[in-house]
Amino acid sequence: MMMRKAAKCSVGFLWSPLLETFDFGKKHPIRVGRFKMIHDFVEEQGFLDLPSVRVITPEPLSEELLRVIHAEGYIASVQRISESGVGEIDIDTPGFKGIYTNARIVSGASVTGVKAVLSGEIDHFVSPTGGFHHAMYEHGGGFCIFNDVAACVYELKQRGVERVLIADFDVHHGNGTQEYFYDDPGVMQISFHEDPEWMYPHDGFIEDIGAGAGQGFNINMPFPMDSGDEVYRYAFDRLVPKLIHYYRPQFILFIPGFDAHYLDRLAHLKLTTDMTRYITSGIHRAAHDYCNGKMGAMTGGGYHPDSLLWGIGTVISELSGAPYDPPPQKAPFKDNKETWDEVKANVARLEELVFPILGI
Ligand SMILES: [Zn+2]
Ligand SMILES: [Zn+2]
Structure with a gap:
């Protein structure tokens, strides 16, 4: 298999001050100032000075695409609230006032990234607000208003892309996106998440x-609960390369999921940023092996400021080839036997259910 050295990839960072126009209130996990903090970090780290990284201005999600991904009644209710x-x-x-415009721009950012990759302007995009995977056709929820992941898939389909991989490592299941494409072999969704029980x-x-x-x-x-890097890497290695090799995607939409980090308080997994590096590297390599590098990262999740920024730095570093190292981290637990037993059983069950259908 051909393996292109990935050190010289160009990365588009979707950014405009308009991304910061949301207002969920001061006590919400997605606080005002969040995306500016991400932008300032990316700038301070020198990523924006690299010849391989360019800032791309997001366009709002088109009304046409919005009407493909959401019901008229839901769109009208968002407009009323707005x-x-x-x-x-x-x-x-x-x-909040203006939520309709804000939701169109933060979701439009990911679609703008898709277009820039398809036009050959960049190899990969990073959409710092993207990954609204809980939004469904008829309603939003889980901090998500319009489902940009689904919007990207439809944009790709309209442009003749037949196999899209959604690689979703957010700690919460991508339930909205799953619902859109549940019976569609044109989309493979792999979601790693904390037990929905x-x-x-x-x-x-x-x-x-x-x-x-x-x-x-x-x-x-x-x-x-309490799964750490070792069991996570085991599941990734057992499942992801085989599935991607079988599917041979033409475009990868990647959600790295910084909320699975041990510092994140919205969930209970115990990953370190080393795992973000590992996953990003695996997905990045797959993008070059199967789809000429065509991929985008939607990095909207993550609710502890430190692990969020370490994650963003790691993803941009991995995709652009520029050096960045987060501080050394030590998860509070090591995976114990109980955790190992459960993860191994889950992996085995998936292999038993899915692999025969796909002929793996
Ligand atoms: Zn690359
Ligand atoms: Zn999440």
Whole structure:
């Protein structure tokens, strides 16, 4: 198999001060100032001075694409909340004045990245607000208003891309995105997440492997509480390379999932940024092996400022080839026998359910 050395890739960083126009309130995990903090960090680290990294201005999600991914009634309700500033998208997703415009720009950023990759302007994009994987056709939720992952898939489909891989390592299951493409073999979704038995959004069980022609193309790998780097790497190595090799995607949408970090308080996995490096490197290599490097990272999740920035730095470093090292980290636990037993059983169950269908 051809392996291109990935040190000289060009990366588009989607940025505009308009990304910062959201306002979920001061006590919300996505606080005002979050994306400016990310931008300033990326700038301070010198990434924006690299010849291989360029800033790309996001375009708002087109109304046409918005109407493909969301129901008229839902769009109208977001517009109403946006005009009055009254009401909420969901219990954990407050409304605010201007939310419609904000949601179109933060989701449009990822689609802008897709277009820039397809046009050959850049090899990879990084969309710092992207990855709204909980939004569904008829409603939002889980901090997500418009599903940019689905929007990217439809944009890719319209441009003739037939096989899209969604590699979603956010600690929460990508339930919205799963629902859009559950019976569609044109999309393979691999989601690694904390056990939905207790974790939001309480969806993403191993048995949910897709339906109809899409059977076998939806892969849910749940992890028990306190899972660390070792069990996570085991599951990744056992599942991901084989699935990607089978699928031979033409474009990869990658959600690195900084909220699986041990510092993150919204969930209970115990990964370090070493795992972000490992996953990003594996997915990046796969993008060059199978799809001429065509991939984008949506890095919107992550709720502890330190692990969030370490993650962003690591992803941009890996994709651009520029050096960056987060501080050394030590997870609070080592994987114990119970964790190992459960992860091994989950991997074995997935192999048993999915691999025969795909002929792996
Ligand atoms: Zn590359
Ligand atoms: Zn999450």
